[in-house]
Amino acid sequence: MDVDLRKLRYFVAVAEHLHFGRAADALHIAQPVLSRQIRALEGELKVSLFDRNRRSTSLTEAGEQLLADARPLLAGAEALRRRVAEAAAGKRTFTIGFMPGLVVTSAVRTLLARHPQLDVKVLRTSWDDQTDVIHDGRADVSYVRLPVETRGLGMRPLLTEPRVVVLPADHRLAGKESVAVADLADEHLLQDPDAVPEWRDIATELRTGTRVPQPQVRTVEEKLEHVAAGRGVVVLPLSTATFYTRPDVVHAAVRDLGPNHVCLAWDASRRSRLVQEFVAIALERSAGR
Structure with a gap:
């Protein structure tokens, strides 16, 4: 069976919005057209992709699997298009x-x-x-x-390189060449705790349930601004910390963190x-x- 990439794009839009109306708006097509295309895809695959009722839309297990597989497939198709276009242009x-x-x-x-x-x-x-x-x-x-x-x-x-904790320049641990993960147990981590599982497993704010929801911080520059303002600490690879040298933050090696x-x-x-x-x-x- 050949998979229609257009139908896959429609499916991903619905899966990401979990709402047929909003997905249709994002795709700039009519909602009935989108619904027909999804039903056709379900018919071709012989599975149900969504659980739908008047109040909500959710993915079935088959839908979850298709979403995981569809994203890289669509990305690969876009990559192919880019390379062919560049070749046609003589680049x-x-x-x-x-x-x-x-x-x-x-x-x-x-x-x-x-x-x-x-x-x-x-x-x-x-x-x-x-x-x-x-x-x-x-x-x-x-x-x-x-x-x-x-x-x-x-x-x-x-290669591998050590990971360091980045601290405000006036932090109690500033000036130390190295610290242990246990020294950071009471600190607020400005990252997803899963990114530093050694800290996650001993963190006071996780153990006591006092960790507040985190705003999404995407760039290193944003993280360092939050550190400098005293809002928490971050763990970075050594080369990243040294590349972004600034006077209001310092870094220290963390002895019992594995390398990056x-x-x-x-x-x-x-x-x-x-x-x-x-x-x-x-x-x-x-x-x-």
């Missing part, structure tokens, strides 16, 4: 994603030396999109910080010689650090 580009604190200059220079006519671009990523840029074709390869969802990706480990792992990632379904050449370059450069 030969190669884009490298990288997380804050990671310096990719050496590998970029090596690639350019080997391919002077290649248009090499770099793309700064974040915790939220460091693998999305591969799936949707914005980047050919990406330097990622673990953990990430690895499905559909080729991965090669490059950096990998190079790419679309595992692609058979690109240029991607494989860059993987080799990145591995060589990381070994020579």
